Amino acid sequence: MEVDLRLRIGIVMIALIALAINPPARGGQSARDLVPKEMLGWKSDGKDGLYDRKTLFQYIDGTAEVYLAYDFRQEFARKFVKPGQPAIIVDAFDMGSSEDAYGIFTFERESGNVGIGQDSEYAAGFLRLWKGRYFVSILADKETPSTRKAVMALGKAIASRIKATGARPKMLAYLPRENLIHNDIRFFHRKSGLDYQFYISDQNVLDLDADTDVLLARYKLGDAKVRLILVQYPAEESARNALDSFVKAMIPDSRDGVYRLEKGTWVAAKSSGRFVAVVFDSPTEEQARSLIGSTLESVAKLLAPRYVPMKSGTTRGQTEPANPSYPE
Secondary structure (H helix, E strand, O other): OHHHHHHHHHHHHHHHHHHHHOOOOHHHOOHHHHOOOEEOOEEEOOOOEEEOOOOHHHHHOOOHHHHHOOOOOEEEEEEEEEOOEEEEEEEEEEOOOHHHHHHHHHOOOOOOOOOOOOEEEEEOOEEEEEEOOEEEEEEEOOOOHHHHHHHHHHHHHHHHHOOOOOOOOHHHHHOOOOOEOHHHOEEEOOHHHHHHHOOOOOOOOOOOOOOOEEEEEEEEEOOEEEEEEEEEOOOHHHHHHHHHHHHHHHOOOOEOOEEEOOOOOEEEEEEEOOEEEEEEEEOOHHHHHHHHHHHHHHHHHHHOEEEEOOOOOOOOOEEEEOOOOOOO
């Protein structure tokens, strides 16, 4: 009896250690659950990999920090092989939230949607997609008609296994639509994300961290492509401090937060509530002021509560946030 009890305790301890090392994903669905073992004659080579925030560097050293700058939880890797055919590698990332799955998808987005998941793109044997809180990349060692078919079939199979769709970042609704380049929107949180996409300073002049949400978008104004940075902070004071930091470090001689650089383009920066908007590369002062003004006006309008008429049995109407819509 005593030996049996010790054996049971040992089994429980092993199970607890296993859970601590590889905890189940939230919602009961892990990245491993998403990937089939066979597709159109390609089969798993049996050497799967499973990585978390502590071990991801072992798999993708050099780019792991891009994922870790989001709320990344887990990555599952599976290699598919078929005699006489190029190998195919599937990487499924649990990004913790649909907003961050969207964000990592946008990080290197280049082309239009191919209709898999909530957004996707395909080029030269490489499929990228996101759905719910998952980001998935599928890469063939070489593109052939057969590998293209298998890559697309894997993508569709994985997307179908993801049980729920997810929301895009609400901030997308604040971007002015006119002249917006829709495939050139990036969403991230930290300075490292901004440095990768659009380097502006060695210093963290906008006070970006894990608690900030950042959109980087581009607008086509004539022949110019103007950059807009929109940052949401946890508190209004944080936004005001970040604006002061940016102006002092980047455009200390500006007039009302607007400044003409030596190369002839204009920079503008302004805050409103918990938001800071910054415009770079504007060809004129008027266009810089117009874009930053329309952005913050959009923020104010969409954050303002709207009135809902009185319902039967109530004494007065009520207010609720305006319904946002998002650029695709």
